[in-house]
Amino acid sequence: MRTARTPLTHALAAFALALVVFAPATLAQEVTDIGYVDQTALSNIPSFTAANKQLADYKSSLDGQFASAMRAAHSADDQARVSQEFQNKLADRQRQLYAPLFQKAQVAIASVASSKNLSVVVDKRIVIYGGQDITQGVTDLLTGIGDPVPPVNTPPPSSVGYVDQQAIDGMAKLKSATDAFGQYRTDQEQQAQNKLKTVKTDADRQQVLKDYQAALAAKQKELLAPLVDQTRGAIADVAKQHHLLLVIDRGDLIYGGTDITPDVVKELGG
Amino acid sequence: MASRPTAVLGLLVASVAAIASCAHTASVDDAASAKPSGKIGYVSMDQLIQVHPLYLQLSAFDDDIAALQLKDAGGVPQQSSAQIAAQEQALQQQLSDASERTRKTLAAEQNSYAQRESAAIAQILRQSAITAPGEAAVAHQMAATSQQQAQETQTQASANFNDYRSQTIAQGEAALQSIQHSLVQRADREYRARADQYAQQESSYGLDLASQDAGERLQLRTQLSNLALDDQARAAAKARIDALDRKEADALGALRNRDDMALAAYQKTLHDQIAAQLKQEAAQIRERTVAKLRDQAQQTQSQVVGQVVTFAPGAGQTALPASALPPDVRAKLEALHKQYESNFKKDAQQTIDAFNATRNDLSKRFNELHGADASAQNGADAAIEGLRKQRDDLYGQMVAQIDREVKVIAQRRGVSVVFSNPLGAGDGIDLTPDAKQDIESLHE
Numbered sequence: 001m002r003t004a005r006t007p008l009t010h011a012l013a014a015f016a017l018a019l020v021v022f023a024p025a026t027l028a029q030e031v032t033d034i035g036y037v038d039q040t041a042l043s044n045i046p047s048f049t050a051a052n053k054q055l056a057d058y059k060s061s062l063d064g065q066f067a068s069a070m071r072a073a074h075s076a077d078d079q080a081r082v083s084q085e086f087q088n089k090l091a092d093r094q095r096q097l098y099a100p101l102f103q104k105a106q107v108a109i110a111s112v113a114s115s116k117n118l119s120v121v122v123d124k125r126i127v128i129y130g131g132q133d134i135t136q137g138v139t140d141l142l143t144g145i146g147d148p149v150p151p152v153n154t155p156p157p158s159s160v161g162y163v164d165q166q167a168i169d170g171m172a173k174l175k176s177a178t179d180a181f182g183q184y185r186t187d188q189e190q191q192a193q194n195k196l197k198t199v200k201t202d203a204d205r206q207q208v209l210k211d212y213q214a215a216l217a218a219k220q221k222e223l224l225a226p227l228v229d230q231t232r233g234a235i236a237d238v239a240k241q242h243h244l245l246l247v248i249d250r251g252d253l254i255y256g257g258t259d260i261t262p263d264v265v266k267e268l269g270g
Numbered sequence: 271m272a273s274r275p276t277a278v279l280g281l282l283v284a285s286v287a288a289i290a291s292c293a294h295t296a297s298v299d300d301a302a303s304a305k306p307s308g309k310i311g312y313v314s315m316d317q318l319i320q321v322h323p324l325y326l327q328l329s330a331f332d333d334d335i336a337a338l339q340l341k342d343a344g345g346v347p348q349q350s351s352a353q354i355a356a357q358e359q360a361l362q363q364q365l366s367d368a369s370e371r372t373r374k375t376l377a378a379e380q381n382s383y384a385q386r387e388s389a390a391i392a393q394i395l396r397q398s399a400i401t402a403p404g405e406a407a408v409a410h411q412m413a414a415t416s417q418q419q420a421q422e423t424q425t426q427a428s429a430n431f432n433d434y435r436s437q438t439i440a441q442g443e444a445a446l447q448s449i450q451h452s453l454v455q456r457a458d459r460e461y462r463a464r465a466d467q468y469a470q471q472e473s474s475y476g477l478d479l480a481s482q483d484a485g486e487r488l489q490l491r492t493q494l495s496n497l498a499l500d501d502q503a504r505a506a507a508k509a510r511i512d513a514l515d516r517k518e519a520d521a522l523g524a525l526r527n528r529d530d531m532a533l534a535a536y537q538k539t540l541h542d543q544i545a546a547q548l549k550q551e552a553a554q555i556r557e558r559t560v561a562k563l564r565d566q567a568q569q570t571q572s573q574v575v576g577q578v579v580t581f582a583p584g585a586g587q588t589a590l591p592a593s594a595l596p597p598d599v600r601a602k603l604e605a606l607h608k609q610y611e612s613n614f615k616k617d618a619q620q621t622i623d624a625f626n627a628t629r630n631d632l633s634k635r636f637n638e639l640h641g642a643d644a645s646a647q648n649g650a651d652a653a654i655e656g657l658r659k660q661r662d663d664l665y666g667q668m669v670a671q672i673d674r675e676v677k678v679i680a681q682r683r684g685v686s687v688v689f690s691n692p693l694g695a696g697d698g699i700d701l702t703p704d705a706k707q708d709i710e711s712l713h714e
Contacts, residue, residue: 126690128680128688192340239697246689249693
């Protein structure tokens with residue numbers, strides 16, 4: 001499989017590699033109005049890492065107080081209350097530290113997107129191929145001197161739609177199905193745990209786990225699958241009505257896009 | 271590309287999306303006038319993962335994690351420190367009560383035997399017409415002293431045993447944690463070394479492939495740069511370059527598939543080795559701990575019994591001057607003493623056995639309360655964490671491989687952008703069937 005290489009073959013190989021590497025990129029350089037941002041890279045910007053450190057320090061300072069408060073708690077209710085209090089404190093601090101940074105990042109993203117005439121910017125995780133990576137441009141704006149300037153124009157119309165999945169999940173019939181499934185899972189979990197306490201062999205244990213998972217899968221198919229299919233169908237119908245190419249979750253959207261949540265809710269009878 | 275966002279990043283997405291959607295979102299009415307920007311495709315990553323050759327391993331990880339979580343959730347519910355303290359106090363009270371009952375029973379038995387032995391001695395002496403005026407008083411005083419000594423011995427022995435038990439359990443837990451840490455680190459090093467080795471081999475192979483086709487590729491590129499080339503020849507040259515791309519990508523992809531599978535198998539082997547070794551070590555440590563505690567309990571018991579018997583009724587009571595007793599009387603007294611000593615020892619042993627049974631039961635409940643099974647619990651937590659990491663690594667490898675296949679398909683079909691797992695499809699191109707076909711062919 002391996003052949004001996006001469007300097008000439010090395011040179012040819014390097015040239016060939018360069019062709020291989022650059023050729024697809026050249027072919028893919030069709031103009032699109034879709035951009036993406038690598039948020040992991042953004043989180044490494046000094047202002048974000050400084051905020052991370054401040055939050056970590058604050059959490060460390062809370063940890064000791066939290067442990068003492070939990071020791072002093074006399075009941076499960078007290079423990080839950082203490083836990084909630086400390087979570088709220090941490091969340092407040094988090095908002096205080098990150099809100100200005102997020103606002104600045106949003107302006108930077110909007111500015112870069114506008115300058116490149118992008119109609120939508122999404123999270124890098126959901127893009128497998130193509131699109132314009134604007135991470136560096138955004139990073140430059142965030143680390144440069146002065147604050148980024150907001151764009152004058154709104155994003156152009158986009159053929160990529162988005163839906164607020166949380167809003168859909170909050171609809172009465174979806175919520176009741178999700179709650180019913182949650183209750184069923186809790187009951188099954190309890191039953192399986194009780195059985196696990198009595199079984200003696202590994203084979204019996206495996207059977208209990210298998211039955212537990214099979215029961216959950218069956219219930220999921222019965223309660224949730226039809227609703228998932230219905231929702232997907234509704235999204236697809238609305239997408240076609242608006243001539244959208246596809247629809248993503250709002251959680252993956254960073255800028256622009258076309259919001260079809262109200263239409264989907266309406267389509268689902270909400 | 272498919273890295274998991276942290277909570278902070280998630281918040282960033284949500285926040286930025288919220289602000290962006292308020293400030294800069296195009297309306298639905300505008301969408302109809304949007305100009306499609308080239309071809310946009312999408313794939314259902316969930317479906318593709320399910321046809322991937324490594325899906326079975328991924329499912330096995332998911333099942334293992336679910337099983338461990340289920341067992342984990344079935345443990346004793348977490349209690350507040352106040353609840354634990356109250357329960358500990360109740361158990362301690364039960365232990366003290368049992369100890370006190372045993373002490374009283376032993377003392378009563380001791381008194382009873384002492385009185386009966388004294389009476390028997392007095393009768394023998396009377397029958398032998400030997401008078402010993404201070405005998406009863408001496409016997410009584412000795413019985414009281416021996417009772418007090420027996421009580422002190424028992425209390426001290428019980429306290430010593432409790433200390434020893436706590437120390438031994440703590441030592442066992444520390445040893446197991448140390449072993450676990452070292453095993454996980456070793457496995458991690460071995461896995462990384464193997465992964466590096468494969469990565470180097472893949473790079474080298476990629477270079478070899480490129481070298482093999484370099485001449486032809488250069489020639490084709492040169493042809494394409496010739497402006498006088500007719501359309502048919504130009505298309506043929508492009509098609510040949512595409513074919514070379516695909517051939518190299520497929521060959522490299524096939525090697526990566528094999529490497530990924532080998533790595534996944536190796537990871538599973540390492541995991542199994544750790545689990546087996548940890549289980550073995552845990553069993554050995556537990557066995558040693560139990561043996562140590564059993565030995566110590568036996569020693570404590572022997573010590574208590576021995577000392578109680580030493581202080582037993584009549585011990586020393588026959589210490590009348592040898593010259594004061596005729597040999598036959600002395601022999602009778604010694605025989606009598608041995609008989610009472612033996613009977614008392616049997617009764618005392620029964621009482622102590624009953625106390626030990628109670629104490630063992632309470633010890634077990636103490637251990638449960640204080641998490642003597644913590645080593646097992648820690649082991650389960652570590653196992654879940656380790657499995658999660660392995661599962662995520664494997665998932666990442668599978669997604670990376672699927673991404674590579676999808677990119678090739680997108681290039682082939684002239685699709686500009688490909689999304690993963692959209693919520694819904696509009697007029698975009700679904701590349702899932704093509705990708706499925708390619709990924710399924712990796713099984714071959």
